[in-house]
Amino acid sequence: MALLAELLTTPYLIQALCVAVFVFFISSFWQDLADEIPYGRVPLVGKKWWDLSNKKAKARFAEAARALIAEGFAKGVSVFQVMATTRPLIVLHPKYVDEIKSHPHLDFELATKKVGYTIFITSIAQNMGTEHQTDHSQNFFEDRIAGFEAFHPAGASRVILDTVRIKLTQALEWTSYNFSHKVPHIIARLSTLVFMGETVCRDPAWLDVSVNYTIDAFLAARALRMWPSVLRPLVHWFMPSCQKLRQHFAVARAIVAQEIENRTLAKEGQLASESAPRRADALDWLDELSTAYGSVSDRPREQVGLALAAIHTTSNLLTNVVYDLAAYPEYIEPLREEIKAVLAEDESLKKTSLLKLKLMDSVIKESQRINPVSIVSMNRAALAPIPLSDGTIIPRGATIAVSAHINEDDSVYPNASVYDGFRFYKKRQEPGHEHRHQLVTTTSENFGFGHGRHACPGRFFAANETKILLVHLLLKYDWKFKSVVGRPRNFEVGTESIADPSVELLFRGRVPGVDLRALGE
Numbered sequence: 001m002a003l004l005a006e007l008l009t010t011p012y013l014i015q016a017l018c019v020a021v022f023v024f025f026i027s028s029f030w031q032d033l034a035d036e037i038p039y040g041r042v043p044l045v046g047k048k049w050w051d052l053s054n055k056k057a058k059a060r061f062a063e064a065a066r067a068l069i070a071e072g073f074a075k076g077v078s079v080f081q082v083m084a085t086t087r088p089l090i091v092l093h094p095k096y097v098d099e100i101k102s103h104p105h106l107d108f109e110l111a112t113k114k115v116g117y118t119i120f121i122t123s124i125a126q127n128m129g130t131e132h133q134t135d136h137s138q139n140f141f142e143d144r145i146a147g148f149e150a151f152h153p154a155g156a157s158r159v160i161l162d163t164v165r166i167k168l169t170q171a172l173e174w175t176s177y178n179f180s181h182k183v184p185h186i187i188a189r190l191s192t193l194v195f196m197g198e199t200v201c202r203d204p205a206w207l208d209v210s211v212n213y214t215i216d217a218f219l220a221a222r223a224l225r226m227w228p229s230v231l232r233p234l235v236h237w238f239m240p241s242c243q244k245l246r247q248h249f250a251v252a253r254a255i256v257a258q259e260i261e262n263r264t265l266a267k268e269g270q271l272a273s274e275s276a277p278r279r280a281d282a283l284d285w286l287d288e289l290s291t292a293y294g295s296v297s298d299r300p301r302e303q304v305g306l307a308l309a310a311i312h313t314t315s316n317l318l319t320n321v322v323y324d325l326a327a328y329p330e331y332i333e334p335l336r337e338e339i340k341a342v343l344a345e346d347e348s349l350k351k352t353s354l355l356k357l358k359l360m361d362s363v364i365k366e367s368q369r370i371n372p373v374s375i376v377s378m379n380r381a382a383l384a385p386i387p388l389s390d391g392t393i394i395p396r397g398a399t400i401a402v403s404a405h406i407n408e409d410d411s412v413y414p415n416a417s418v419y420d421g422f423r424f425y426k427k428r429q430e431p432g433h434e435h436r437h438q439l440v441t442t443t444s445e446n447f448g449f450g451h452g453r454h455a456c457p458g459r460f461f462a463a464n465e466t467k468i469l470l471v472h473l474l475l476k477y478d479w480k481f482k483s484v485v486g487r488p489r490n491f492e493v494g495t496e497s498i499a500d501p502s503v504e505l506l507f508r509g510r511v512p513g514v515d516l517r518a519l520g521e
């Protein structure tokens with residue numbers, strides 16, 4: 001005590017503290033600067049040697065990443081770097097996919113952290129409570145959210161019907177509709193049915209969080225980037241964008257806590273349970289997972305994490321398919337005929353029925369090939385120097401991604417620039433290729449869902465959800481563009497590719513031509 005009192009009175013303490021804070025600030029600023037320094041031995045594209053700062057190069061990346069990547073490969077190199085949103089990104093040619101797909105020193109989680117400042121904006125794995133447990137999360141998704149069961153019971157059909165009806169028109173006259181704005185709400189509702197059950201999937205407050213958390217998280221990350229990393233732990237408390245995220249979390253916490261409490265009360269017989277027994281959902285599965293692995297997890301975070309991973313990605317895929325079918329309506333009748341044939345054979349829409357919708361599978365995959373969610377995939381951070389087979393070394397700490405321009409390669413996809421809804425359908429007819437060209441199959445030539453160790457575990461679910469909605473849309477509606485001619489170009493920000501949100505479609509109800517009881521009506 002006496003020593004402490006003496007220390008507190010000495011003038012050197014203040015000086016020492018000032019020096020420590022100064023050194024801390026300088027080293028942190030230095031770290032920020034160092035993070036932005038391009039790697040010495042990797043060709044740099046998009047930054048002129050006389051540019052002192054990275055500002056212009058970053059702006060170019062945000063506006064024209066596709067052109068920048070094409071410029072890199074046009075130089076005849078297979079590995080180069082561009083100045084991406086936050087730091088240099090090493091872009092690899094797709095020929096390296098098999099070398100890196102499951103490399104133990106290439107980390108997915110760290111890559112998302114490095115680009116997203118997820119320390120204040122929770123990342124998928126943090127949310128899922130599965131950080132450093134990728135294999136467990138893969139098992140969780142593959143075993144449990146395999147994609148259909150929770151859609152199956154009558155209750156679920158009701159939700160699907162309500163959702164499609166409420167959100168789209170019932171009018172038989174053409175009605176103008178901005179599909180891309182509405183679709184996240186449709187997907188949020190259906191996904192929540194599988195993630196948290198019937199009650200929460202109807203809760204507008206939860207649906208608002210599910211849809212808007214992702215958008216607000218991206219805005220907050222962008223705003224946070226304006227600050228040096230050392231100040232972020234402080235400034236985020238005062239930034240409106242980060243405050244908004246905390247509000248989302250407060251709402252999420254309250255809703256999830258209430259649902260957990262209701263379930264506990266129902267189990268103890270203190271709450272009148274619903275007439276039909278409740279089906280297990282992701283809330284139950286994640287409970288089991290943490291019991292099995294003895295981990296403590298944060299349910300609201302996990303649920304927000306699921307929404308983050310699932311909703312806008314699936315919405316974007318479905319919107320792309322809807323735009324493609326408006327642009328190439330010749331696929332619509334064959335798709336309807338396929339649905340009718342499968343329903344006639346199966347009498348109702350079963351999980352196995354979805355597997356039989358092979359033309360639909362091919363159409364969705366073709367939409368994803370031409371407009372993947374990102375023009376690069378397999379974002380990873382190198383935990384150690386990674387030597388590639390041709391002698392190139394990925395430096396330790398670097399973030400990398402594989403260019404998805406293979407999707408446009410005529411030698412892999414003949415007439416690659418042409419939308420061919422039958423492309424993968426035909427490939428699947430070739431002996432031995434039945435599974436290789438399925439929507440959910442990832443390969444070194446087709447990695448819209450990533451590939452290898454971190455390939456999207458939610459793809460089975462996303463594929464089934466997209467197919468179920470397309471069955472309803474195709475049977476019950478006609479649609480066309482209101483004023484666009486041809487296929488509206490996707491909107492690209494950096495490497496992200498988003499179906500043009502300004503497109504208006506015209507929808508009108510149609511006579512389905514099948515007995516809708518097959519869909520649970």
Ligand code: HEM
Nearest residue numbers: 309310313314317373378379449450451454455456458462
């Ligand atoms: C069309 C919809 C979707 C697309 C295009 C998509 C795409 C992707 C991609 C490209 C990755 C990174 C893969 C890699 O780097 O190798 C990924 C990872 C992931 N996705 Fe999806 N995704 C979709 C839907 C979903 C859904 C519905 C869920 C949840 C139910 C989900 C959960 C995840 C998770 C948890 C990861 C991280 C995997 C890991 O840490 O290893 N995704 N997704």
